[in-house]
Amino acid sequence: MLHTSLLFAAARPAWPDILVFAASAAVILVGAVGVVTSRNPVHAALSLVMTLFGVAVLFIEQQADFLAAVQIIVYAGAIVVLFLFVIMFLGVDKREDVEVEPLVGQRPLAFIVLSITLAGVLAMAATAHWVTGAHHVVGPIQGNIIAGNPASPSGEPAQLGKQLFTNYLFAFEATAALLVIAVVGAVVLARRPPASPHEIAAEEAESELSS
């Protein structure tokens, strides 16, 4: 039943889906342009939150509910807050002069090169087939309908978890190692460099003088 409804929906899009896509596409594009054009880094970070919310809505629209939740929690909740924290901590939330162009001709060149790239991708969209791979390689998406048996929940988060801990177990462990390395790297970077013996002697002499 689910399969036939999917086929029917693919044949003729319903207007709520079009409306959701249009609204979230507008939010995403306005946010993305805001990130690039705003002079104040804080405004750029808030525009980034806007884009992330739009992408999360499109994730839900495409039956990736778990990823939408993770997108909000990890990106909007952690990464952007980290950005804002660093902006405030460094005190660089003043306006940047975006009028001057340090490298002459760089901006037109960037626009031209990326317009060509984008036009190529969209031309491929118009002419070529998007999907040429095999279907159901890793595991089929069975939708978010919870089966009648509560002991064996189906639905997308359960399938995703099953895949992460079977097919992608090695990659999952590698990301664990990656996160540990990142934490250690952040700690090493944040540590102040150890003072040289000369500086330590100077500090001691200073404290003796003051006491």
Added chain:
Amino acid sequence: MSLSGAWYLGLAAVVFAIGAIGLLVRRNVLIMFMCIELMLNAANLTFVTFARMLGDIGGQALVFFVLVVAAAEVVVGLGIVVTNFRRRETTVADDLHSLKG
């Protein structure tokens, strides 16, 4: 779920292009990082769209890994920005020319 996947892929391409333009044009290291996040999000949207079009959960699993890598990248990147700001009092990429080999 009913709209054709090409719409989503086109939107992702546009967002990726905007992020790439920002990365090339802006000089503030923090905003360049945000543009990288934009590009990663466009790639995530593409992965989820292909997961739906192919009916395969593997695309969504990849998005999960992209999220983890993005978090690690931001942590290390912002650590470098803070360390550099401590020494040079700037977050503008042009002022870091002394880092060249």
